[in-house]
Amino acid sequence: MMTRPATDQVWHWLAEVPDPEIPAISLVDLGIIRDVAWQGDTLAVTITPTYSGCPATSVIALDVEAALRAHGIEKLDLKRQISPPWTTDWMTDEGRAKLEAYGIAPPQPAGGPSRCPQCQSPNLERISQFGSTPCKATWRCRDCLEPFDYFKCI
Amino acid sequence: MTRDEALFQFLLRMGDNTLILGHRVSEWCGHSPVLEEDIALANTALDMIGQTQLWLGLAGEVEGKARSADDLAFLRDAWDFRNVLLCELPTGDFGQTLMRQFLYDAWSYGMTDWLKGSADPRVAAIAEKAHKEVTYHLERSGDTVVGLGDGTGESHTRMQKSLDYLWPYVVEMFEKDKVDEVLADAGIAPAPDDLRAGYDDITARVLAEATLTLPEGSYVHKGGRNGRMHTEHLGHLLTSMQWLQRAYPGAAW
Numbered sequence: 001m002m003t004r005p006a007t008d009q010v011w012h013w014l015a016e017v018p019d020p021e022i023p024a025i026s027l028v029d030l031g032i033i034r035d036v037a038w039q040g041d042t043l044a045v046t047i048t049p050t051y052s053g054c055p056a057t058s059v060i061a062l063d064v065e066a067a068l069r070a071h072g073i074e075k076l077d078l079k080r081q082i083s084p085p086w087t088t089d090w091m092t093d094e095g096r097a098k099l100e101a102y103g104i105a106p107p108q109p110a111g112g113p114s115r116c117p118q119c120q121s122p123n124l125e126r127i128s129q130f131g132s133t134p135c136k137a138t139w140r141c142r143d144c145l146e147p148f149d150y151f152k153c154i
Numbered sequence: 155m156t157r158d159e160a161l162f163q164f165l166l167r168m169g170d171n172t173l174i175l176g177h178r179v180s181e182w183c184g185h186s187p188v189l190e191e192d193i194a195l196a197n198t199a200l201d202m203i204g205q206t207q208l209w210l211g212l213a214g215e216v217e218g219k220a221r222s223a224d225d226l227a228f229l230r231d232a233w234d235f236r237n238v239l240l241c242e243l244p245t246g247d248f249g250q251t252l253m254r255q256f257l258y259d260a261w262s263y264g265m266t267d268w269l270k271g272s273a274d275p276r277v278a279a280i281a282e283k284a285h286k287e288v289t290y291h292l293e294r295s296g297d298t299v300v301g302l303g304d305g306t307g308e309s310h311t312r313m314q315k316s317l318d319y320l321w322p323y324v325v326e327m328f329e330k331d332k333v334d335e336v337l338a339d340a341g342i343a344p345a346p347d348d349l350r351a352g353y354d355d356i357t358a359r360v361l362a363e364a365t366l367t368l369p370e371g372s373y374v375h376k377g378g379r380n381g382r383m384h385t386e387h388l389g390h391l392l393t394s395m396q397w398l399q400r401a402y403p404g405a406a407w
Contacts, residue, residue: 049204049283051200051201051204051287052201052283052284052287053200053201053202053204053205053207054200054204055200082279082280082282082283083275083278083279083282083283084282085282085283085286127190128190128191128193129194129290129293130190130193130194130197130198130294131193132193134197134200134201138190138193152290154286154287
């Protein structure tokens with residue numbers, strides 16, 4: 001029987017699993033991994049979906065399973081938890097910085113991006129409340145004129 | 155009627171509303187007036203289908219006959235659906251689609267807000283998740299109703315016609331029957347008419363800003379949420395939505 005890796009080690013492995021739709025950030029950056037715990041010889045990982053209909057949810061579960069199996073985890077229990085509901089407050093500061101560097105404005109409590117991720121101008125306009133994935137909206141910079149994704153704040 | 159029998163009916167009502175309206179909205183995919191609206195409608199539909207999985211998943215669990223959310227969605231016929239008639243009406247034009255969405259979102263907003271405090275923690279958990287999405291939907295559908303209602307002469311006329319056509323379907327969302335009584339007594343779900351005042355506040359504010367007026371008359375269309383009589387439109391919708399399971403029974407991904 002394999003020795004049980006420490007949960008800190010497991011968190012570290014999960015921090016290397018990219019989000020399938022926004023690969024610039026990891027699942028841990030996104031804040032959807034809620035718990036990692038050993039229950040006897042079974043590793044229980046609790047995942048909270050971002051949006052109830054997000055098609056990436058099942059891919060995320062597959063990716064988590066594949067990553068942990070590759071690190072030798074044999075008995076794995078993936079749990080889906082919807083309460084408390086996911087909030088962008090759970091996104092890590094590192095995740096926010098990675099998003100902006102990738103060209104996606106990170107979520108802001110004000111409900112809109114604070115600056116253009118390309119040129120940093122605060123002179124912005126909203127194009128659509130929705131975007132290419134359930135978690136994003138579409139904005140445009142009035143100075144550099146580039147359209148960009150904004151990660152919705154919920 | 156036991157509490158679980160009432161809860162099963164209630165969960166079908168919640169899940170069938172989001173399923174049927176979600177399917178209706180998804181019919182716009184690839185057909186919207188502009189790309190951004192196409193994406194917005196598809197995302198709204200996706201949220202509602204996601205909520206359906208939660209509501210109907212719990213319905214199957216409460217029923218205790220090992221029926222999954224998919225079983226309930228794809229293996230029932232029209233008479234077993236419990237959505238309100240408003241959700242099954244054809245989409246109409248873009249304006250009518252957004253007017254219907256607004257009239258539904260405003261109800262769904264109040265309902266999920268109440269259910270966050272449901273005595274059944276499983277119901278409360280779903281409502282907590284759904285309410286965040288519904289709040290976003292309501293903001294958009296309300297803004298669009300204002301934009302089109304207080305827009306050009308043509309868009310105003312279309313929005314007023316949509317409101318005149320859809321308003322008689324609104325009453326059904328606030329109807330009360332034995333299912334509601336049992337659940338209200340247990341603190342699991344609200345008495346539907348308790349949500350009416352909050353609904354009227356939202357619709358009055360948005361419709362006034364949209365320069366639209368509520369139609370006269372008290373005629374109401376109902377019969378969906380209690381399953382007494384759906385419109386002819388539901389059967390047609392199901393032939394499309396359930397086509398795969400009808401043609402290839404038991405087919406799976």
